[in-house]
Amino acid sequence: MKSAHRRRTSSDQISELTTNRLSVYLRCLSELDIAGVQTVSSQSLAEQFRLNAAQIRKDLAYFGEFGVRGVGYYVRDLKRHIRQILGLDxxxxxxxxxxxNLGLALADYQGFKNEGFEIVALFDASVSKVGQQSKGGVPIYGMRDLKRLGKRVDIAVIAVPVTSAQVVADHVVSLGIKAILNFTPASLTVPPNVKVKSVDFTVxxxxxxxxxxxxxEA
Amino acid sequence: MKSAHRRRTSSDQISELTTNRLSVYLRCLSELDIAGVQTVSSQSLAEQFRLNAAQIRKDLAYFGEFGVRGVGYYVRDLKRHIRQILGLDxxxxxxxxxxxNLGLALADYQGFKNEGFEIVALFDASVSKVGQQSKGGVPIYGMRDLKRLGKRVDIAVIAVPVTSAQVVADHVVSLGIKAILNFTPASLTVPPNVKVKSVDFTVxxxxxxxxxxxxxEA
Structure with missing residues (x-):
């Protein structure tokens, strides 16, 4: 029973906080991997990256990942496992x-490419921008191209003025896109089977x- | 004793999660205020914005803010109080x-202005950009101007290529700036009296x- 429970990873059960921590662990493991480190204990991981060792063990045990006594975790194996849990495989x-500016910055954001996300296109309502591309070479299409190209999109990033945000979200949802990363201050209304994650720099x-x-004061 | 405890708000005691929640409450209260709502219960606040009512009561009680039985919270009073706690007064x-692109987008980010942050300047190493300004009118200075103008800066936002991030951070710290918002994937090393907050879109x-x-899978 306990083992079966560990393997259940429906997104209802695992809080966003946990997935955020997994992202952080992944970032740390990538750094260690690049530095040539092959194994790491939860204690050492915690110390190097100012994390909580008990929390690391708890989070990873939930996904059935256990360190080896006297060795810790194998960096590459753990990295691969976390990437799999996060759907990054x-x-x-x-x-x-x-x-x-924001859309163009995101199109060339190195972190996205490093984690295997493919930025397939930018879309803009301004005719003068259509046919251009970002510095990194991501092409800019018109809004009417979204219908055709939307089928190739798993995640829509919304980086339009706040007044257009809901209209764009409705359009994106109508194309069957199930995940939205919202960079506007708008709180978007979407059907329950669509996941919206908002980034608010003000926080x-x-x-x-x-x-x-x-x-x-202190 | 209990009341004295509630008034102690050193940043060691209050987790970042709590301040993040206060930011969210503030955003909700602002929406209600604009809509002309004068009072709100924790229950209604939670329902309207998909929050946790018990958590709201707990967070606010910590800061000595109590709702009025049968009325709830006075929206404007609570807004003002939270702004004060967050240092936004x-x-x-x-x-x-x-x-x-990222720096320019942040310079004109409406959310910063709405919450009373003043974007005083952009700084860039590229001579061709110096003397220009963002669409919203924030002037671009050279890096050597940072020393002179840095005294007027409370928070430094770092939106440079990752390879320059630590050098820029060291420079900023040497000017006596105590708070850094880091948009690069670099994990910055700063003295203990400087607070760094990193924004990682990949998470x-x-x-x-x-x-x-x-x-x-489901």
């Missing part, structure tokens, strides 16, 4: 709606503001 | 290092990847 295709800035306010 | 000045994309992988 399949290449996912990303379309970016909005070819403004990060406010966490720094809190730090400054309380350090000044 | 003082205007903070932000300097952005790197005037590429958000991987959370969607996880969703797609597990929905497809």
């Amino acid at each position: 399949k290449s996912l295709r990303v379309g970016i709606i909005g070819a403004g 990060s800035l406010e966490s720094l503001s809190f730090y400054l306010a309380n350090e000044a | 003082k205007s903070l000045r932000v300097g952005i290092i790197g005037a590429g 958000s994309l991987e959370s969607l990847s996880f969703y797609l992988a597990n929905e497809a």
Whole structure:
């Protein structure tokens, strides 16, 4: 029973916090792998990257991954396993709606390529941008091309002005796209079978503001 | 004793998760305020914005904020109180290092202005960009101007290529800036009295990847 439970990884059961931590572990393991490190203990991983060793063990045990006594984890094996859990063993295709500064920056964002995401296209409503491309070579299509090319897109990134965000989201959903990364401050309404993840830069800035306010007092 | 404890808000005691939630509450309250709503219960706040009512009550009680029985919270009062806790009652000045697509997008990011952050300047190493400005009118200075203008900056946003990130961070720290928002994949080394907050878009994309992988199986 316990083992069966561990293998159940429906997204309802595993909190977003856990998947976020897995992403962080993956980033750390990649650094170690590049540095030629072959094995790592949870303790050492925690110390090097300022993480919580008990939390690491708990998170990984949930997915049936156990360290080897006296050795720790095999870096490459663990990396491969986490990539598999996160669905990164399949290449996912990303379309970016909005070819403004943010859209263009995201199209060439190195981190996406490093993790195997393929940025297939930018889409923009401005006729003057259509036919151009990002510095990194991602082509810019018109909004009407979205219908045709949308079938090739697994994840839609919304980087348009906030006033167009819901309209674009509705369009994306109508094309059967099931995952949206929203960079606008709009809170998007989508059907229950579509997952929206919003990135709000203000939250990060406010966490720094809190730090400054309380350090000044201390 | 209990009341004194509630008023202690050093950043060591309050987790980043709590401040992130406060940011979210603030965003919700602003929406309600704009819609003309004057009072809201934790239950109603939770339902409207898909939050956890018990968590809201716990978070707010920690800061000595209690709802009024039968009324809930006064929207504007609570908004003002949260802004104060987050240090948003003082205007903070932000300097952005790197005037590429990402830096330019951040300079004009509406959310920063809405929350009272003042984007005072962009800085870039490229001579051709110096003297220009973002679409929204934020001026671009050279890196050598950072020393002079850095005194006016409370928070430095780093949006340079990853290879320059640590050098820029060291420079920023040497100017006495105590808070850094890092948009590069580099893990920056700074003194203990400097707070770094990193934004990694890949983590958000991987959370969607996880969703797609597990929905497809389900």
